[in-house]
Amino acid sequence: MKNKVFKLKSEYKPDGDQPKAISQLLEGLEKGMKKQTLLGATGTGKTFTIANVIEKWNKPTLVIAHNKTLAAQLAQEFREFFPDAAVHYFVSYYDYYQPEAYMPVTDTYIEKDAQINKEIDRLRHATTQSLLTRPDVIIVASVSCIYGLGSPEEYEKVNLKLEIGSKIGRTDLMRKLLAIHFERTNADLNPGTFRSIGDRVEVMPISETFVYQIEFEGGKITKILKVDPVSAHVLKEEAGIFLFPSKHFITDDESTKNALKNIKLELAQQLKKFEKEGKLLEAERIKRRTNYDLAMIKEVGYCNGIENYS
CATH class of the missing domain: 1.20.5 (Single alpha-helices involved in coiled-coils or other helix-helix interfaces)
Structure with a gap:
């Protein structure tokens, strides 16, 4: 049996009809059934039942909710059940979306306009990166998850692996960051941006809110520090890091x-x-x-x- 990657933490144990439901759902999965229905009234513990199934089935799981609010609620519940796992919230990142339109009566053309929520975009990147790097992933999503995000193979292929001692100069690193859609700035860092200060490059990964300070000497990386961008407190000294593209649509x-x-x-x-x-x-x-x-x-x-x- 493969290693158990999901550990359910709860003060409660399955009770009433829950043990039977868990057993029957697992049996259906083992038989290869593509569709099963868990029917229960509000408050009967359907989410807890599914959490038990996830723990026992021991595979990355996608949970689809029909709206963002319910998805957020479910994500919070699964985080409480699986505090050690990577539980992610994946929904559409548009705060506002106006499709292209034409009104022939008034001969009015309306250009497409959209406003992207940067925090949700960050969470979407955290989701895809966990899928590529961890086995204990639970994604709670809206129907946004059924739409393509480009090639996973190309996305994974162009990530940057940086280690202490790596032969790469400051200028070369900045070129590589620009190639994977990071933006250079001289102001405060946001996810997906970087800046150069002396012989140091500071970069904030697209999926995080901390900063990596990368120091160079003689064409090599000499130090990689994980830093809190607000307090400038050093959180950790890293031996090596991965930086993924700041856009999902990566193509050769x-x-x-x-x-x-x-x-x-x-x-x-x-x-x-x-x-x-x-x-x-x-x-x-x-x-x-x-x-x-x-x-x-x-x-x-x-x-x-x-x-x-x-």
């Missing part, structure tokens, strides 16, 4: 070239369609917007709304 150069080619072909087809229908205004809009997005993808590997091209 060949795939990017193929994608750009296909987008251009589809644009040409759509432009012909609009021109044939006499929709010259619509043709001009889609041409301008798509060409701008293509230029952004080509230069920096990302554009706002890139998920629309996936």
Whole structure:
């Protein structure tokens, strides 16, 4: 039997109908049943029952709730049941989303607009990084989890492994950080940003709220400190760290070239369609917007709304 990675902590034990429900759910999993239903009234301990199933089944688990509020509540409950596991909250990061629209009555064009919640974006990155690095993961998500985030293989492939003694200079490290979509700043650090101070680079991982101070001497890393960004107190001295990309949509150069080619072909087809229908205004809009997005993808590997091209 494989090592037990989930340890349920609770002052309560399964009682009433719960032991029977747990046994039957586990039996269904062992038989390979794809669908099972746990039916119970409010307050009968359905979440606790499922927590027992997770502990005994001992595999990473995805829990999908139908709205953000319920997902947050469930995430908190699972954190209490599994304090040593990586329990994550994964929902849509849009605080506001206005899709592109056209009102023919008033001849009004409304551009797509969106506002991303940076804290939820940080939590989404923490989720994906735990999936790649830990076996004890429980993700509580909304339906946002069913949409693609790019290639997991490419995302994992480009992470930076930094160790004391690594032969890399300050400038080279900054180039590598920019290549995985970190942003340079001279102000206070936020997740996904870095700054250079003398022979030191300070970087805040996209999924965290602490800072890594990386010191260099003679083209090598000599010290890596984990620091509280508010108090500047050193939390820990690290021997090595991993830094994952600050964007989920990571693609290799060949795939990017193929994608750009296909987008251009589809644009040409759509432009012909609009021109044939006499929709010259619509043709001009889609041409301008798509060409701008293509230029952004080509230069920096990302554009706002890139998920629309996936």
